[in-house]
Amino acid sequence: MTTDTPATVRVAGLTRVFGDGGHAVRALDNVDLQVKGGEFFTLLGPSGCGKSTLLRLLAGLERPTAGTVHIDGRDVTALGPDRRPVNTVFQQYALFPHLSVADNIGFGLRMLGWSRSDRAARVYEMLALIQLEGLAARRPDALSGGQQQRVALARALAPAPRVLLLDEPLSALDVKLRREMQDELKRLQRETHVTCVFVTHDQDEALALSDRVAVMREGRICQVDTPAGLYEAPADAAVASFVGDASFLEVELLDTADGQATVRLPGGSVVRAVLAAGGTARGGDRVTAMVRPERVQVGAPGDGALEATVEEARYEGGTTRLRLCLDDGTTLFARAGAAPAWQPGARVGVTLPDGALRVLPA
C-alpha cells in the first residue's frame, strides 16, 4: 500500500434515510470516505451504526438518499449491483444451494458471459487458491462452515472485482476457526492484491486485519486511522472505549503546549499527558483523560501517586487484568504481571507515568 495511489472507492456526502416523516431513520448521515487501491479497509462499529448500510450502498444493493459513490474514478451511484465492479461476501455466505461448489464459484463468470473453458480454468484457479480442489462437485450443504466461507470468498473473487466487500463474513464461525479464517483472508488479499472493504463489530478482528479502520457510530464516521493510531490516539471517548480497553479519569487541566498537557490527578499529583487534537479546553478546566490498561503501573500501597482498591483480578495467562477502584470512586483498568497474586480487596498504589494519559476533547 502506497499513500499516493488514487482512491479506488470514493464516497462523498453519502446519506441513507429509511422510512419517512416522523419515523425516518438516518442509517447513514453525510459520510465521506476514501479507500485506496489494495488497501484492507474496515468499517467498525456496534450493530445499527450504519456500517452494513454503507457496504450495501457500495455494492449497489441499496440506493442512497443523497451523496455519490465513485469506484475507480467512475460515478456508479446510479448503477445496479450487476453493473458495478465489486463483489460481496455475505454474512451467512448466501451460497446457491442448488448449484455445486464449482458452479457457485463460476456463477459470476457465467453471468459475465465467459466461455465454458475460460470459466473452468478460472474456477480451478480459485479452488486452488482456497485449497478445496477436491470438493468442486459438492453441494454447499455438504460443506463445513469454514469450507462454505472459503467458497463464498472464491465466488466473490472469481470475477476479479476492483473491490471486495465483506459483510461480517467471520461472525458465523467459532473462535478458533475465525482466527484461521482471518489469516486465510489476509493471505488471499496478499495474493490477489484486491482492495477490501470489511465490515465488523469485532474490534480485535478489525485491529488484526486492517490497514486502516473507520470507526462508525450512529450513521457517522468518528475516526479513520490505522489500528495503532486508533488504539494510541483515539479521537474521542467513544472511539477509545470501542477500540480496546480504556479507563477514563476526571482531571484538572493546568497547562497546554504543543499537543502536551499538564494535568492534576484526583489525588493532587501532577503528570504530563498527551492532548488530543480538536479540544478547546484551557488551563483550569475539568477534562476527561483516557488511559490504556497496560500503561497503568500497579505497586505496593503508598508507592504511587494514587491509592486504589482491587475490585476484581482476572488471570489471563501471563498477565492479570485488574479492575481498580480509586479512592474517589473512579474505575481504572490495569494490566499487571502475574507475579504477585492479586486479591480483590487488596490496597495498591497506582502510578500513571508521563504520557500515559490522553486528554480527550469534551
Place this chain on the structure above:
Amino acid sequence: MTAAQRRWLLLAPAVAILACVAAGPLLVMLVYSFLEPGEFGGVRPAFSLDAWFSVLFARDMFDPEIVEPNIAHLAILWRSVSLALQTTLVCIVLGFPTAWFIATRPRGTRELWLFLVTIPFWTNLLVRTFAIQEVIRNRGLVNTLLMQAGVIDEPIQMLYTDFAVLVGMAYVFLPLMVLPLYAAMERVDRRLLEAARDLYASRWRMFREVVLPLSRPGLVAGSVLVFIPAIGAWVTPRLLGGGRNLMLGNLIELQFGQGRNWPLGAALSMTLLALVLVALLVYLRAVDPDTRRRDHG
C-alpha cells in the same frame, strides 16, 4: 400393553376410517367394473369384461364380430388429458408472477394478498361457474364490451366450447397453484437474490437462475394439485362446455345416471384413477433429485 400394541390402538380409528371411506368404495368400484349392468342401474352378479372392453373399444352395431376403437371415449379421454394439461399450463403462467408478487411484498401485507387469492374458495363452485357463464356468454360482459367498442360485429361464441372449460377450470384451480408456489418462493433466502445480483445477474437472470430452480418443489406440487382435480372435473365442463364437450368426469357421471351402466362407470373411474397415479409417479420422479440431495447432506 406393549408399545407396538398401543401404537396400533392409536392408529386404529384412522385405519378404520380410511378402510371405510377410501379403500372400501374403491374395492366396490373395482368389483362392479367386472360385473354386468342391471336393467335399471346397479349391477347383476355375473362376471363380465364388457365394461373394461368398452372403455377403449366398441362393437359394430350390426355385426358384433367387428371390433373398432371407441372413438367417442378416446376423444373424451384425450380432451380430458389435454384440457387438464392446458389448465395446468395456464395456472403456471398466471400463478408464477402472482406468487412472486405476493412473496416479495413486505411481511405484513402478504397475508392480505394471500387472503385475496383464497377468496374464491369461500364461494360455492356452482355460483362461481354461473358467474363465468355471465361473463363469456354471447350477450355477456365480454361480448357486449367488445361489440360496443366496435372490435367485433357478431358475438364470439365462447360459452359451450373447450375454451370456456379451460377458462373456468383455470379460474377455479389457480389458487391451488399459487399457494404452493408462494410457500416455496417465500422460503427462498433474499440474500441469494442479492448474491445473484451482486454477481452480475440482471433481474431476469436472477429470476431464471435462482428463483425458478429454488421454487421448483412448489411448481411441481402446484401442478399436481391442479392437474388431478382438472382431469376429473365434471361441474365446470358440464356448465361451461355444454352437453357436447364431455370430459371424463361427465362420462362417468353419465354412466351412473341416464346411461344406467354402472360397470362401465366403474371401469372409467378406475381408468381415471390410473391416469392420476401416472401423474403422481411423474411428480415423484420430478422431486426425486431433491430427495436424493437431502440424503447426501
